[in-house]
Amino acid sequence: MGHADDFGLSTGRRFDDVLRHPPRPPLVRGLPPHVPIDLGSVSFPRLPDPRLPKVLPKKTLPRWAGGRTPWDDIVVWLPLGTALTRGELRVPVSPSRTPSDADVYENPDGTARMALPRYALAFDRVGTADEPRIAVGARDGVDTLLITLVRAPSPADGSGVGMLPHAVSVSLKYRLPVIEGGEVVHEVVFPTTTQNGATVTAELPLTAPGLREQLLAALASLSASASLTVGRGITVGVPTGTQAPNGEPGYEEQSLRLDCTVPPNPLVISTAQRDRLGGAGGAVAPFRRLRIPFGGRGHSYWQDPVWPHRFFFVPDRFRLARSATGPALRVRAADAANEADIKVTLEFFARAVTDPLRLEQARPALEQQARAGGSLLPVEVSVLPEAQPVLRLALPADGAPASSLTERPGALIDLELGLTHAETLRYDDFRLVYEALFGASLSLLRGEVRIGAGGDHAEDLPLELRLETMAGDALTLALDELRPDRIAATLTNATESPARIEWLSASALLGDREIPLRIDCLPPGHRLEPGGHLPVALVPAETLPEAGPDRIVLDQAGVVGEPDRQAVWNRVFDHTATPQLARSVQVEALPALFTASDRPTDRVAAFVVVVENGGTVRLTEAELKATTTVRVPIKPLLTGAPLPSLRYRTETWWQSGGVGVSAWRETPATILLPVKTAPQA
Structure with missing residues (x-):
């Protein structure tokens, strides 16, 4: 792993x-300051003016649920x-x-x-x-x-x-x-x-x-x-x-x-010590679990027995994250003796995703349950502090889809932020998994996070590893000019791939009020290339104060990413290493090559074949075949591209003492024939 x-x-x-x-x-x-990042062709907007309102994503949770986006800042x-x-x-x-x-x-x-x-x-x-x-x-x-x-x-x-x-x-x-x-x-x-x-x-x-x-x-x-x-x-x-x-x-x-x-583990104190510390002698008060439907699926909420107004929930799902420099993926390969031995490590980070509307719709039922428990305090919800969530994945084996999900004990899981995991795959299986990231068969890459795996009422949260549905916004919005009736701004595609804007909405926050903002100068279905900019105007439904709003909220649910295969690969492949594949190359000579009609009194004593990035072999009439090893980059093979051609040169050693040297020759074959060359004058 x-x-x-x-x-x-x-x-x-x-x-x-x-x-x-x-x-x-x-x-x-x-990001530590000592790590430079190559952003390629992607350009980012200038730093925001601190005097202007901050632009926030729409996915912020309700205030009573913590009032934050799980990945803010x-x-x-x-x-x-x-x-x-x-x-x-x-x-x-x-x-x-x-x-x-x-x-x-x-x-x-x-x-x-x-x-x-x-x-x-x-x-x-x-x-x-x-x-x-x-x-x-x-x-x-x-x-x-x-x-x-x-x-x-x-x-x-x-x-x-x-x-x-x-x-x-x-x-x-x-x-x-x-x-x-x-x-x-x-x-x-x-x-x-x-x-x-x-x-x-x-x-x-x-x-x-x-x-x-x-x-x-x-x-x-x-x-x-x-x-x-x-x-x-x-x-x-x-x-x-x-x-x-x-x-x-x-x-x-x-x-x-x-x-x-x-x-000691478990930690158990005596009844006498419990009584001296003021324990009442009763059993542990149990949690109560509520199931509240939303979006065609039931969602669990756990009520704290000590604080009846406190409830715990788990996220809706986990999705492959979008980082500041591209998909939160890393692909790394190691040196291999042959194609069958190629191993590729795929690492990913997936964010925990919760629909804030789901929590808002559950709030009345939670308030009713809290009142039934005797609490008059405002309802609070937070992520369940599950100590042992389990990642389960179905990955291909020997080129065939897996029939079931299996546990991956090495995953790091935080139900509030997300999970990270690394899988080492055989070459053929990696190719299938990588294609699945671009939307290929769902059976090739399935996963879930299981909560309460040791009990009879486990909760399974889907894991979605697809590049077109990543968690994280593709666009940034820079405010250029702020007026009470109009805000000039610039949209920028800060990703490595094109983004299609099916729809986009914005609103201005003034205290607890949310004022809709109409977005002008935005053509329907506009496609924004990586690093591309689009000037827009935000028109408020009512006049804003001279000082402007506190915040501007941008809803990018209607922005669809169009993954660019080459750009994605450039971002996710670990270029700090240059893994090599050892290819076996056969060099063969025919007996007729050792004579020359234009040199009847001379014969070839030996052919010395030099293979670029490989070894050198010597062929004689007694030894017509030899094998050498050539090291070539694995990287092209991982993308499905053919391996680069072999380059070799032949030195022809004549019995008369002369040596002929051929030009470099390229071939995609793995069986090389020496090139006979007359001695140099």
């Missing part, structure tokens, strides 16, 4: 700010440029492309060695038993759950090995039953962690009615399978597998969050 870190991701969990966002590592990150990073040398790094260096706490890290000059510690639960002797150091104390007058951890040795510890700098986050996970059947994994994040030497204290305010009882019931129940997870945030230099411009091994700086489960 390929490495997900080549896609700007890692098998370790990335973190932006572990203390500020401890529970959910972003799967994508901003997020850039999918595909490393397309120059790697750093080890000497250019300013962070510790990982020995592997998938950093772990089993690795020994070094500073760039190799003078210090470091390891990433693990953490264990602290225990105290209470009477005749050891109890985990879990307490309830007051913090600013608020009852707070306190859990104490201690630093534990790293598997990589040894003589002269120090501690790798890292940040720490803590979360508690436990299983909750669902009244309607099955169970879900619930995760509670401790918003505060403090470190004092080798001791870490995690704090969780118990502000909600019933939260103390719920958590203590989970900690005292074996069936809840409670566990503590420590996230360790690190920034390290990771090998890229490519070379820096000076030929040295290449590196990139990555920020990761490496999780470890704290022993």
